[in-house]
Amino acid sequence: MNETFKAAIYVRISRDAAGEGLGVQRQLEDCRELADDHGWPVVRVFEDNDISAYSGKNRPGYNALLAAMEAGEVNAVIAYQLDRVGRTMPKLADFIALCAKKEIGLYTVKGGNLDLNTAMGRTWAHVSAAFAQGEVEKMIERMKRAYQQQAVAGKWRPRRRVFGYNADGSALDPLESTAVREAVQSVLNGVSVRSIARQWNTAGLITTGNANKWTSPTVRRILVNPRYAGISTYDGREVGTGTWPTVIDRDQHLAITAYLSDETRRSGTGFERKFHGSGVYVCGKCGAKMVTTTKSGGYRVYKCSAQAHLSRQQAALDDYVSLLVIGRLNRPDARLKLDTPDIDLTAMYARREGLQARQSELATMFAAGTVTGPQLAKATADLTEQLTEVDETIAACTLVNPVAQLVLADDTLESTWDRLEPDTRGKIIDALMTVTVHPSPLGQRKFNPEFIDIEWKKPWKA
The missing domain is CATH 3.40.50.1390 (Resolvase, N-terminal catalytic domain)
Structure with missing residues (x-):
């Protein structure tokens, strides 16, 4: 050696x-x-x-x-x-x-x-x-190329177990898939993504990734994942229909994706208020939004978020606004005031199927040499734009107005309102009215609704 x-x-x-x-x-x-x-x-x-x-x-x-x-x-x-x-x-x-x-x-x-x-x-x-x-x-x-072929064929491709499914995607996990389905509906009803993350952590649901607990971003990625609607994608594009069981339908996926992609709602889906007037009530002196704080005596008040020049008792103000909401929505015309789009969904579905069929026909014509590459690219771009418009229309019809959730509830308004999370109640108040808090006379400690201005928004004005 x-x-x-x-x-x-x-x-x-x-x-x-x-x-x-x-x-x-x-x-x-x-x-x-x-x-x-x-x-x-x-x-x-x-x-x-x-x-x-x-x-x-x-x-x-x-x-x-x-x-x-x-x-x-x-x-x-x-x-x-x-x-x-x-x-x-x-x-x-x-x-x-x-x-x-x-x-x-x-x-x-x-x-x-x-x-x-x-x-x-x-x-x-x-x-x-x-x-x-x-x-x-x-x-x-x-x-x-193999991954692309599998995606077009709608085959299950994830290497790691997907939340809501068993290891090979052949069956749903009952607990997790139910959580996803309910979370989609809850967010469409106005519940914040952060609230969903907290609920999942409290329920002991475990992520299938590397994270130790659920956060707003991880929940958001779950909710907008097209896989749950049976949509097979490759390189970020829809290429086929999955052969695995679905958790939500396509329209729910379009709705939740549109909702969470809307920049005007982005702050609202992540922010979760603990009192329904936070970020909703308006300061009557400067126009800034009001937030809550705890005074030295241990009681909570709403105060102007911009300056220390106005405050009001939180519990009394919230109770007063709640009475106004319940009173307005208990009126006979409440259901008639709901803004429901007058759209023929059956016709929209038929139009979408027709556009998709034209896309397939174009691909066949290109393969046969009857259309050129530039012609195919232009026609595909036009069809894709039309499909996007149709999907956005269907998604808008699927979105749930939080006010409608309350008005159309099977239970009484009062009990339904009490069960709602403060964040959802805040969104309902914001949809119904503008609550402006004006200064009250010096020395007045008792809550007086005379210094609260309520301006009902359309179509809720009397």
């Missing part, structure tokens, strides 16, 4: 779905066999399991190997083949340069020995590296 020979073995596999490390174990066995055949003592073994060399992710085993090479702890590296060390030209170039600098030999099971101390050896190593990178790029192209 060559006592001056200090070999290190490096093994790596890009993907180990089972997590059993069998791939690196087979590489290690072959590398040890190569070392034994030549009488090379192996002093270190470095391993990276389930880590790609092309993705740029940190490889602890590879980094430790480089450190050992720099420190002079090894003078030879044994690998199964060159692409196990690296799959990109820059990485392999750095590795080759270090081997040449430290006069370290590189030996592979499948590629033979590379003498990196000679120009020819280094040239061949660079050529091998270029081939390795080219193979990866071709593999990526094949994978992308």
Whole structure:
């Protein structure tokens, strides 16, 4: 055995779905066999399991190997083949340069020995590296094409379990899918996304990602995911209909996506008020919105958010506004005042199907050579614009007015109002009226509605 020979073995596999490390174990066995055949003592073994060399992710085993090479702890590296060390030209170039600098030999099971101390050896190593990178790029192209074909065919493709589904997407998780379905409807009814996140955390629902708890952004991504409506996408575009069970229908997806994408509502969907007048009531002195604060005596008041020049008792003011809301919505004309769009949804669905059929017909004509590429691009853009308008119209019909939620409730208005979260009540108040709080006389402590101005909004004016 060559006592001056200090070999290190490096093994790596890009993907180990089972997590059993069998791939690196087979590489290690072959590398040890190569070392034994030549009488090379192996002093270190470095391993990276389930880590790609092309993705740029940190490889602890590879980094430790480089450190050992720099420190002079090894003078030879044994690998199964060159692409196990690296799959990109820059990485392999750095590795080759270090081997040449430290006069370290590189030996592979499948590629033979590379003498990196000679120009020819280094040239061949660079050529091998270029081939390795080219193979990866071709593999990526094949994978992308395969993913696209699977998406068009509506096949389930996620590698990680999706919240609401079992591992392979063949069945719904009853608890999680129900939570998604109810959350979509709740947000359309005016409940904040932050409130949904809090509810899911309280209920003990676990994310399927890396996050420890639900937040507004993680819930938002769930709610707008087209997968729950059975929509198959590729590269952000709809390409087919999924073969998996759906949680919500297409119209609900269009509605929640439109609602959460509306910039005018964005602050409202994340912000969650704890008292229904926060950010709704208006200061009568400067016009700023009012917020709540706790006084030194322990009671809560609304105060102007801009200056310390106006405040009013929170509980008394909220009770007064609640009475006005319930009184107005209890009137016989309340249902007639609801703004319901006069749109024939059946006709809109038929139009959407017709536009989609025309898109398919264009693709067939292009394949047959009867339309040119520019003609196809222009016609597709026109059809896509029309489809977008139709989908937005359907989504607008699906959106639920929070006032309608209250008026059309099966239970009494009073009990329904009491059950609503403050955030939803605030949105209803904001839709019905403008509440302006005016200064009251000095020394007056008792709440007096004379200094509260209520201006009903259209169509709720008497």
